Amino acid sequence: xxxxxxxxxxxxxxxxxxxxxxxxxxxxxxxxxxxxxxxxxxxxxxxxxxxxxxxxxxxxxxxxxxxxxxxxxxxxxxxxxxxxxxxxxxxxxxxxxxxxxxxxxxxxxxxxxxxxxxxxxxxxxxxxxxxxxxxxxxxxxxxxxxxxxxxxxxxxxxxxxxxxxxxxxxxxxxxxxxxxxxxxxxxxxxxxxxxxxxxxxxxxxxxxxxxxxxxxxxxxxxxxxxxxxxxxxxxxxxxxxxxxxxxxxxxxxxxxxxxxxxxxxxxxxxxxxxxxxxxxxxxxxxxxxxxxxxxxxxxxxxxxxxxxxxxxxxxxxxxxxxxxxxxxxxxxxxxxxxxxxxxxxxxxxxxxxxxxx
Amino acid sequence: xxxxxxxxxxxxxxxxxxxxxxxxxxxxxxxxxxxxxxxxxxxxxxxxxxxxxxxxxxxxxxxxxxxxxxxxxxxxxxxxxxxxxxxxxxxxxxxxxxxxxxxxxxxxxxxxxxxxxxxxxxxxxxxxxxxxxxxxxxxxxxxxxxxxxxxxxxxxxxxxxxxxxxxxxxxxxxxxxxxxx
Numbered sequence: 001x002x003x004x005x006x007x008x009x010x011x012x013x014x015x016x017x018x019x020x021x022x023x024x025x026x027x028x029x030x031x032x033x034x035x036x037x038x039x040x041x042x043x044x045x046x047x048x049x050x051x052x053x054x055x056x057x058x059x060x061x062x063x064x065x066x067x068x069x070x071x072x073x074x075x076x077x078x079x080x081x082x083x084x085x086x087x088x089x090x091x092x093x094x095x096x097x098x099x100x101x102x103x104x105x106x107x108x109x110x111x112x113x114x115x116x117x118x119x120x121x122x123x124x125x126x127x128x129x130x131x132x133x134x135x136x137x138x139x140x141x142x143x144x145x146x147x148x149x150x151x152x153x154x155x156x157x158x159x160x161x162x163x164x165x166x167x168x169x170x171x172x173x174x175x176x177x178x179x180x181x182x183x184x185x186x187x188x189x190x191x192x193x194x195x196x197x198x199x200x201x202x203x204x205x206x207x208x209x210x211x212x213x214x215x216x217x218x219x220x221x222x223x224x225x226x227x228x229x230x231x232x233x234x235x236x237x238x239x240x241x242x243x244x245x246x247x248x249x250x251x252x253x254x255x256x257x258x259x260x261x262x263x264x265x266x267x268x269x270x271x272x273x274x275x276x277x278x279x280x281x282x283x284x285x286x287x288x289x290x291x292x293x294x295x296x297x298x299x300x301x302x303x304x305x306x307x308x309x310x311x312x313x314x315x316x317x318x319x320x321x322x323x324x325x326x327x328x329x330x331x332x333x334x335x336x337x338x339x340x341x342x343x344x345x346x347x348x349x350x351x352x353x354x355x356x357x
Numbered sequence: 358x359x360x361x362x363x364x365x366x367x368x369x370x371x372x373x374x375x376x377x378x379x380x381x382x383x384x385x386x387x388x389x390x391x392x393x394x395x396x397x398x399x400x401x402x403x404x405x406x407x408x409x410x411x412x413x414x415x416x417x418x419x420x421x422x423x424x425x426x427x428x429x430x431x432x433x434x435x436x437x438x439x440x441x442x443x444x445x446x447x448x449x450x451x452x453x454x455x456x457x458x459x460x461x462x463x464x465x466x467x468x469x470x471x472x473x474x475x476x477x478x479x480x481x482x483x484x485x486x487x488x489x490x491x492x493x494x495x496x497x498x499x500x501x502x503x504x505x506x507x508x509x510x511x512x513x514x515x516x517x518x519x520x521x522x523x524x525x526x527x528x529x530x531x532x533x534x535x536x537x538x
Contacts, residue, residue, distance in 0.1 A: 035454065044438040044452035122450070148484070156483050157454040160490050162468075163478025165454040169464070170471050172457075174480040204473050230468055231475020 010319050012091060012113035012130070015311065019133015023301040024249050026181045026221070026314055028135045029092075030143040033166045033175035034125040037155040041167040042104070042120040050104035050120045057119050060153045061108055067145055069110040072117075077105035083332075086323030092130070097121055115146060122167050123175075125150065134245065136178060136238050144234070163230065173230035178238055180245050181210060183313065185220040185298045186255035187248075193222075196248065204228045205244055219290035219317055224248065260302065271299035279350050283336075284343040289320055308353050316346060360386035435459040492525050499525075 019025070036053060040046040054076070062074040077085065077099065085099040093113060098105045098121045106119040118126040127146050131139045157165040163173040171177070187193050197207045206227050209217025224245055226237045259267055274295035277288070284292075297313035299305035318324060320342045326333050329341055360368045366386035373382050433442040437455030445451065445460060457464065468476045479498075482490050503518045 037454070040438045040453040041451060043448070043450045044440070046438070144481070147481075151483050151485065155485065158483050158486055159454075159457060159478075160493075161477055162457055163480060165451075165457055167450045167452070169449070169451070169467050172468070173472070173475075173478045176480070228472045228475065230472035230478060233480045237480075 010087075010091070010324055011311070011315050012093075014112050014114040014130055015132055015314060017132040018310075019131055019135045021249055022133040022310070024182055024184070024252050025134035025245070026132075026183055028131040028133065028139045029177075029179045029181070030129045030136075030139045031177045031179075032125075032127040032143055032147055033123040033164065033171045033177075034127065034147070034150065035157040035165055035167070036124050037157045039124065039157075041122075042101070042124060043122060043167040047103060053124050054104050054106050054119055056154070057106065057108065057117075057125075061117075061150075066149045067142070069112075069115045069146065071111045072108045072115075073111075075107050075109060077102050077107075083323060083327055087327050090318055090321040090323045093128075094118055095121055095126075115142075117146075117150075123171070134180065134249075136180070136242050136245075140176075140178065140234060140238050170227075171229050173228075174232070174234050174237065176229055176234055176237055177225055178241050179223050179225035180241065182222050182224065182245070182248065182252070183220055183294065183297060184222055184248070184252050185294050186259050187252050188217070188220045189259060190255050192251065192255060193217075196251070200224065200244060200248075203240070203244070205241060218287060219313065220294040221317070256298075256302065267302075268299075268304055271295045271302075271304055275299065275305060278346050280347070281343045283339045284346065285339050286320060286342065289342055289346065290317065293317060308350070312349070312353070316349060319345060319349070358384050360384065360389050362386075362389040433459060489529060492529055496522055496525050496529075 015027075019028070035041055036056075039049045039053060042050055042053075058074050061072055063071060065071050075088075080088075085094070088094045088107070089096050089099055091113070093109060093116045094105075094107050095118065098107065098118050101120055104120045108115075108117040108119070110116070114130050116128045118128065127143060127150070129139055129143045129146065159165055164175040166172050166175055184193065187196065200207050204227050206225050208223050208225075210219075210221045210223050224241065226241050228237070232240075274292035277284070278292045278296060293313050293316050296305060296308065297310070300308055300310055300312070319328075322333075322338060325338050325341050325345065328345065329337075333341055358368045360366050361384050363386060366388065368384035369387050370385045370390035371382070372385075373380065434440065435452060435456045436459065438452035440452035440456055442460055442463070445456065451457065451460075465476045479494070482494070499518050499522050503515055503522070506512075506515045506518065
């Protein structure tokens with residue numbers, strides 16, 4: 001497989017679209033949790049009914065299209081090798097939890113990989129939708145249409161007072177989780193994230209690093225999402241998230257301006273050093289790679305680096321995850337081999353960029 | 358400081374939880390902390406669900422200062438899926454939609470904590486079930502609006518809202534009678 005083919009496989013087609021505020025917001029995700037009426041939840045261990053749900057989805061939805069979502073294809077966890085599942089997890093098409101359900105888990109994926117519906121994860125259905133950039137309103141509308149499409153052929157577990165019933169009390173009501181993935185290098189550099197995160201948490205939203213553990217956000221990538229699903233309508237949830245994200249975007253833009261004014265040459269130096277590391281190193285750990293990728297992406301957004309495409313950050317963050325590295329290497333790799341392989345892959349990817357331009 | 362649960366031993370485990378901006382402190386002795394599941398840090402780390410699972414004991418034993426070992430709710434079991442309340446407490450997950458009815462009387466404190474004090478769904482309603490629910494929810498919403506515009510002394514709009522409520526109620530009554538006939 002050539003590197004280009006491999007990248008095409010790693011990068012979902014929707015990622016190439018450029019959405020709103022794409023200098024800061026990488027992607028928008030909407031997820032709806034739904035369960036079928038009178039069928040125990042997947043959390044109940046009732047394998048028989050889970051099989052029935054999977055069958056039902058296969059009969060009614062496999063190979064179908066609706067609106068912009070062409071040709072949904074059902075992939076069963078039972079048919080996948082561990083490494084294939086890991087690749088789907090790293091592409092965010094399935095959750096690690098679903099990958100573990102090898103008996104009855106499945107996922108319906110649209111042709112452009114924008115919509116993926118997990119079956120028998122924690123809930124019977126988890127309808128997920130991705131958009132490039134800041135596109136909450138559009139994403140919610142499309143998710144609702146997908147939801148209606150499912151509702152035409154299934155009966156949802158719903159209660160007049162509690163709304164859509166889910167296996168976890170944190171999702172009951174709308175079952176809606178809206179998330180925005182943001183690249184916030186300047187707010188991180190200026191130590192403002194430490195103040196912003198608690199403020200955002202106070203108003204019922206959650207901020208987390210996407211890669212990495214605990215408070216550390218690898219690649220300066222953060223996800224902001226709603227926590228509440230009960231007592232607020234879908235539109236209100238989206239509106240509240242939207243207004244907070246807008247403020248964060250403004251603060252990040254101001255912070256970038258400020259850093260450029262205060263220490264432009266130091267920032268430029270840092271960005272090009274990171275570029276140098278990516279372009280020339282022979283061994284690179286994922287932590288260092290994420291930091292450098294974040295710097296390079298900032299350099300692109302500030303117009304300092306001109307010959308590299310914006311997608312490099314999202315793309316290489318995915319490509320250099322252990323699952324993809326091993327998929328590309330076509331064998332399992334020990335951690336030190338991964339670092340060596342990662343450096344190779346990044347160098348080749350940057351060279352490809354020069355040929356393309 | 359004494360343990361909040363047994364009130365006998367010295368509290369050595371101190372927990373601070375912040376949920377949606379509301380701070381809650383817990384002080385337990387080591388033994389009670391073990392019993393309440395505060396000490397099992399699994400390799401999953403402190404996920405939201407982990408916190409959630411740990412929230413349940415507050416509602417039952419600490420706030421209300423219940424001292425008995427087995428709470429009446431523990432023996433409650435869902436007819437739909439066989440999940441017992443103590444299993445639900447441990448896992449933090451329901452087993453089927455019937456669990457919501459079975460454990461109903463214990464759920465609102467949990468929902469309030471997770472959803473900033475809310476216990477009532479105000480979002481989307483499936484079209485199939487829709488119909489009457491849509492109208493009833495709309496009436497509830499309009500009544501709230503009505504109160505607001507009356508407070509604002511906007512009587513013209515109040516009259517319009519009142520008519521709208523009257524129409525919706527009429528529709529509901531008609532549907533009811535149609536169903537009975």
